[in-house]
Structure formats: structure tokens, C-alpha cells
Amino acid sequence: MKLKRRQILIGGMAAGITSTIGTEYLQRKAAYERQKKLEALVEKTPRDTDSLLEATFEADARKINQGKAIQASVKLTPPKIPYNRETSKLLILCSRIATEQYLKGKVDPDYDGSIKSLKNYSSKLDGYTQIASFKGNDVETEENIEVEVPTTAQSNSQDPVERDVNSAQNQVKKTVKEIVKLRQKVSVYIGFVLTSKTNNIIVFRGSQTRVEWINNLTAFQKDYTDPISGQHCGKIHLGFLDNYHEIIEPIPREIAKKLNPSVPCYISGHSLGAALATLAALDIALNVPQLRKQLQLYVYASPRVGDATFAKLHNKMIPNSYRVVNNADAFNLVPPTNTLGIYIHIGQEWSFLSQNGDLLPNHVVDTYRAAINRGIETKQ
DSSP states (O other): OHHHHHHHHHHHHHHHHHHHHHHHHHHHHHHHHHHHHHHHHHHHSOOOHHHHHHHHHHHHHHHHHHHHHHHHHSOOOOOSSOOOHHHHHHHHHHHHHHHHHHHHHHHOTTOOOOGGGSTTOOGGGTTOEEEEEEEEEEEOOOEEEEEEEEOOOOOOOSOHHHHHHHHHHHHHOSEEEEEEEEOOEEEEEEEEEEEOSSOEEEEEOOOOSHHHHHHHHOOOEEEEEOTTTOOEEEEEEHHHHHHHHTEEESOHHHHHTTSOTTSOEEEEEETHHHHHHHHHHHHHHHHOGGGGGGEEEEEESOOOOBOHHHHHHHHHHOOOEEEEEETTOGGGGOSOSBSSSBOBOOSEEEEEOOOOSSHHHHHSHHHHHHHHHHTOOEEO
8 A cells, every 4th residue: 555655646746747847848949939920020121231320329319409409409608707717726725625625624623624734725815714614414324332231131030030040141241242333423524615705615525535426426306495595496406415514614605794795706616516506596596696796706617507497597697607617527427417307417518638547537526626727718
């Protein structure tokens, strides 16, 4: 009987395997037949490779022309005040100093943000008084720390046996080590404000941290309405908007209220600082109206910040805006005009060409400073 039972089991297994193999074979055969039919259909279909290539090139041309058409469709008013190269030299110097201010604050916990102690400080700024330094939150990398955590076995049990066991456990192992991940935000310098008898300067530094670069490349847009003035500003790059809202002390518009409204106010920045300066200029124009006519925006290596509605409003509120670009710097081309939304450059373009062989050398503030000091930027 046992033998027969075993024969039946083995026979059943064999039948099952055979059935599975047979099913798989039929499925593969059916798939093969379908593939042969599709290949035969492709062979019968006439193919014109010249037409295919022409269609591909035409699609590329349409994309190029579409971007140009979008930019051209937004009629921005040129500045009423001419671009001033001497002012630009001073402002690109301030952008370099803002970067140094940030780095100094990262390594020296006692540093108070004063730019006079920095290596790149120039006597050209001796006539200015620094009245504020912008600070914001910077996300630090996670740090793993071992923490000794006392064990808390119950010592107040009414059961004498349980009390003895708990006591023994506490004697054998008084503490355990747990790994705690700490992620903290510390304040870092983002820029500064200078005043003088002849003008005011508000400057923001460029990208320095991994999080800032991630935000730079996050091209999603947010439909934004200024919470104070109630002005609808169009759609703005979410990463830049988040970075601007990270400025916690002082708020740019609040410090702007303290500035002399009878002299020019230059707002400037490089890279991420250019995007922050663009947003700050609009914020101040909307909420500090007494300063509006004095605002002039000088930005370097600036990405696109917002859509057509944003660009038109910005141009209306701050018509005296200038954008200096290195034609070898790819950062000026992001975000694309039409990918995750429409993006339009603001400001009158002044450009130069400095090819240094790689992405970062073409982008850094020193490349822009060298070109502007040589006076090689020209209006497009």
C-alpha cells in the first residue's frame, strides 16, 4: 500500500510538472508567433528614412523656436537708467565678500558677520556702514551619535521573584548604547546690507550647500501671491522661493524700511544669490513703496526665476534691472524655458565669454568678477 501511495504521489508530481512545462511551452510559442506576425507587418510597411530624419530635425527646430517665441512674446521695458560698469564692479566684489562671509561663519562660531575682517574686503567700501547681516537656516548632514540609555526594569513589582530578576538584570547590564541620528539646523550667513550717503547695497551670496543646489535644480513652480500686499506674482520657482523664505533675520523688507529712500538702493547677488536678489527686489518694491523708485537690480549668473506673469510684474516694479551672463556658463540656462512650466529671464542682458573648461569654473563668482573688472561685458 505504501508503495502504491508513493507511486501515486510521484505520478501526481510528474503530471503537475509536465502540465506546467506544457503551459509555459504553449505561452512561449504563442508569444513567438505574435512576434513573427509583428515583424512581418513591419517588413511590409514602407519606411522612408529621409522623411523620418526630416521629421526629427523639424521637431528639434520647433522646440528651439518655441523657446525663442515664448521669450519674445514677453515684452519687457528696457531700463531707464543705463548699466553702470563701476557700480557693477563694486557689486560683484560684494558678491565675492558675501561668499567669504558665509565660509567664515561656518568655521568660526564667534564670527559676528562683519565684512571688514574678511580677506577680500576693499577700501572701496570704507565709505559704507554695515547695518545688517542676513542669516538663514542651513540643513546640516546627519550625524550618528552613541547615547547611553539606562535600562529601566521594574523594581517596584509586588512579586518578590520578579523583583530579584529585575535587580539581577540591572546589575548585569546597567546601560545600553543606542545610535541616535541627529539632524539639526544652524544659522548661516546669506548676505549683508550696507549704507552710505550716496547709496545703499543689499547683497546675497551664491549657492554653497548641497541642499541649496538641490533647491536650485527643483524646477517645480508655485502659484504665489504676496501675503502682505496681496499682489499675485505669477508662478515662481519653488526651490528659490523656499530658499528666500529661509532668510530669518532680518527679513529683507524689514531692513529696507530703515534705508534712506532719497538715494539709490542696489540689490545684487550671484547664482542662487541672484535668484534671492530678484525675489527680494520684488518683495521690497511691493511692501516698501517709498523705496521703489530707487531700486536697481544687478544680478550675475542668474537662473530663470518665474513665469511670464512674474517677469512682467517684476519689470513693471523694478524696471532698472541688469543681468550679467557668461555665455559659457550653463547655469544661466536653467530652468529651461518650457519644461515643468514656463520660465522667463528678467533684466537687461549683458554678456561675456570666458571658457574655463568645466561647469564650475565657468560659473564661479571669481570668473564673473575678472570679466567685469576687465570691462568685457557687452549689451545684447
